[in-house]
Amino acid sequence: MSKRLWFQLHGWFSLPIWVLFCFICVTGTISVISHELTWLTNSEARATNPNNLPAMPVDQVIESVESAYPSADVMSVLTYEPYLVNAVIFTDTDKPYAVAYVNQYTGEVQAVNSTISFIEFMRTLHGWLFFPWQEGYSIGYYLVSAMAFVILGALITGLVIYKNFWRAFTQPKLRFNQGRKTFLKDLHTLSGVWSIWFMAIMALTGLWYFVQAFMWHNEIDIEEHAPLVAVSTLPATKQTPPTDLKAALAATKAKYPDFKPSYVMLPEHNRGMFNIMGSGDTIFYDNYAYSTSVNPWTGEIAASKSPETMTGLQTLSHITDPLHYGNIGGLWTKVIWFIFGLILSGMSVTGFMMYTSKLVKNKPEKARQAAPVNNIQEAN
Template identity: 70%
Template sequence: MAKVSKRFWFQLHGWFSLPVWVLFCFICITGTLSVVSHELTWLTNPAARASNPNNLPAKPIDELIAAVEQQHPTADITSVLVYEPYLVNAIIFTDHNKPQAIAYVNQYTGQIQAVNQGITFIGFMRALHGWLLFPWQSGYSVGYYLVSAMAIVMFGALVTGLIIYKNFWRAFTQPKLRFNQGKKTLLKDLHSLAGVWSMWFLLIMSLTGFWYLTQAIMWHNEIDIEEHPPLVSIADLPTSKTVPAISLSQALQLTKQQFTDFEPHYIMFPEHSRGMYSISGSNNTIFYDDYAFSTTINPWTGELAQTKSPGSMNALQTISHIADPLHYGTIGGIWTKLVWFIFGVILSGMSITGFMMWRSKLAKTTKAQLLTTDYIQEAQ
């Protein structure tokens, strides 16, 4: 069996990393910012801060909704998003002069601090990183495919990089940075050292990226990962009542009875007379996202039509609910987010230093070829 040369692995590593370096670097940078998008929102947007100087307990969600309905009497509340305790609750509604609006309601004071009719910074960064703002059509987005396909590039660069870097484990105990041997040597040391220390991060990003690519293919082919919420039976529809028999607070109470220590994070109201309450949240389980526990509740009868928790998930559903916390570093709150942010910066820097090394090598090769051509021409 022929032995593969180191030069081959080096060239393969370059092809995995360099032809798409601009796109790859952009995705790394936007992903790094997405990790701390909630914290950046808190820093830059005072209206999004849930100030609580008097240490008040959070008000029930139905009281926050009532505050929005009082200010916008004709509003149709569609959903509620609950973020970290230091960010306001987002109550999404439509009105006759607002096709879609988000009320920023302080959950401690009940005050509406702003009404946003555009895309939020959090939503913008996730969309920019997730699918490059490419439109969705027929269940797929070209941008989503492009971003998730970077998992192949990243995994290939990781494997070939480790093959090239002999005895890479020494970088943990004997890190080497040579500042006095020129720019080329320093770039190489920085790139190699960052790559070795980021192996675990590269592997996580690759594996979650592979899942997102698989998920995109499934969506495109109309293969469902989650079950669709059932519809209210026609027999359950009231003949005269126009107000649901079960209020939101009662639906939340039913959900909390179903799951201990349940914390709601997303609530969707019935979209029509046969629609149901959809309530999703968490209960302090590590690795699962904020939507791993959910109930679907019949608004007319109070029946628990559907429930979901990690214990009842199949393999694909489990992967779906642990991919985001691993990809965005939310598994341990702000501290793991900071770790993911730091390594996101390192990964972005690696793509830049890799390109600088490639450009330097290309310039050197081109110069040597030009000198050789000139020598041959003079000899003739």
């Protein structure tokens, strides 16, 4: 295949859906630092701790909400970074759905909202463009994850077009005084070369999201469903289960000493269990890599999961998000992912500008080539 055809193919990967691609890149870049932006812009979401107090366990955080709202029915609790509040999801007589922002150091309920947070908004917008989910799939999720093919195609064709690309590492070239076309070409090439590793990560993680969407759509389970309490073990009379959340958390902590809860779901009915998810001492796994289902009637762990017991597909599922969003190393890796997310977004714009300028330039040439033919036809 000639270099010209490779260039046209590279342009095809970059141009036709550049608006959608650029939008997904920008929303993904913002999503990377959505927690930090929330802390910066929303004082109610900040977990201030001037007295350097230890964080309350989740059961005490729930008690804070129940004290403020005695008729509340708490469903689940989400924990984030230490500088953000815990989110307690509950229902009440006048609140069909509410989220309480609880400072885990003071126990204060700092706000109660009935809408999704900025973090959830950005992840949803980036993840599936707010397209609805139906029968296990979302068209938006397919559209977003399919961008992995665009990134991969642009990466491969770009490496074929620009021979000796490694020179951009040792001899970076960015010419400002040789016209707009030369500057855009240098900027696009330099950005692409330095972003090879980032584009490869985005392409590979995006491909997994696409495969995951296909599996969800075809009801292929990656994770096992949370177990239910057997009917035969339930008491004959209505009773309160003897095991509370504090004991369930203690049982999980005993099984996984480095466990930090990230998501806790309380039993919804008498057959439900405490479903507890969190992180451990592994940096490449997400905050839901460790989990237990604790039977509230017996206090026993009915099911558990950790990186050591995961299948291959489960491992992929739990390491993809940290690689895609760059939170494997905390704030420092988030900053790196944010910078290269901006670069990738800018590359889609510069690629579009270069390709369109080439199309505009080719139009007069085609017109001049067609002119003699038109003159002959008019003469005849």
